[in-house]
Amino acid sequence: MIKIDGNTKLTGLIGWPLSHTLSPLMQNAAFAARKINAVYLPFAVPEKALADFLSVIRQSNFLGLNVTIPYKTLVQKYLDEISPQAREIGSVNTIVVSRKKLIGYNTDAFGFHQALKSARINVRGKKILVIGCGGVANAIVWVLANQKARQVLLTDKIQKRALDLRKKYPEISSVINSGPSPETLADIDGVINASPVGMQKNDPMPVNLDSVARNIFVYDVIYNHETALIRYGRQRGWLSVGGLTMLLYQGTRAFQLWTGKNAPEKVMKKILEKELRVRR
Structure with a gap:
């Protein structure tokens, strides 16, 4: 049981809305394992309250x-x-409070890179389709570029987001329609879903891959259940990876930034896997 007193440090997750998250379970287990008097909580913060909320954490006992x-x-x-x-x-995706200053970091990139390594996915020289061009996609495409992917196809229901992301990587990226043609998909090597499609268990595939004849990999950042994309990929015999490993490693890096201590990776992984088994 978490013991909270006047010296307890606070951490947490901000978003709007917060429909699901395993981060509190993972980070609270990490604090307990390292005997750190801290707690991790979810904070559903509407946009109109965001500035005030961040002003409060600057002056309080937040890590x-x-x-x-x-x-x-x-x-x-x-x-x-x-x-x-x-x-x-x-x-x-990570903020550190230090001497009343708010310092921003990105641990998604580290998490995604570690997820690729763990699954033995080599993107060098590969053509990759990335679905969804929001915040997490920025980190994913940064990793793909640094790992020397040959080409990255970007698609998003809000085309401006795809166009803005393409501007950062004009040498390797291009924007395609949200319903890519069979010809476009004919020679892809992998598909990464960085969109919210799949968060609900009855969500459809984010893209139709029936025309893909070659052996590819599929990766979905969603981690709380087996998505339609992951299920389809496994049925096709493709390497199919959910977002749990990315969640784990972005979390270990955030823990290190907040506490200055090495994260108890095995503890965090074990509790995540246990919770997913229960949910399934």
């Missing part, structure tokens, strides 16, 4: 926050400093 939809880009204007990597990526 920091994680940031999720829809604030990974918007939150940057309220920060005192942004790490060079997060500025280059254009997205902040």
Whole structure:
């Protein structure tokens, strides 16, 4: 049981809305394992209250926050400093409170990179379709570019987001319609879903892949259940990876930034896997 007293430090997740998250379970287990007097809580903060909320945490006993939809880009204007990597990526998903200053970092990129390594996915020289161009996609495409992907196809229901992301990587990226043609998909090597499609168990596939004849990989950032994309990929015999490993490693990096201590990775992984088994 978590013991809370006047010295307890606070961390948490801000977003709007917060429909599901395993981060409190993971981070609270990590604090307990390292015997740190801290707690991690979800904070559903509407946009009109965001500035006031961040002003409060600056003056209180917060170690920091994680940031999720829809604030990974918007939150940057309220920060005192942004790490060079997060500025280059254009997205902040972790805030550290230090001497009443709010410092923004991106741990999604580390999480995604570790997820690729864990699944033994090599994107070098590959053609990748990325579905959804919001905050997390900024980190994903940054990793793909740094890992020397040959081409990245970007698609989003809000085309402006895809066009804005393409501007950062004009040499390797291009924007396609949200319903890509069979010809466009004929030679892809992988599909990454960075959109919210799949968050609900009855959500459809984010893209029709019936025309894909070659062996590819599929990756979905959604982690709380097996999505239609992951289920379809496994039925086709493709390497199919959900977002749990990315969640784990972005969380270990955030823990290190907040506490200055190594994260208890095995503890965090074990409790995530246990919870998902229960939910299924």
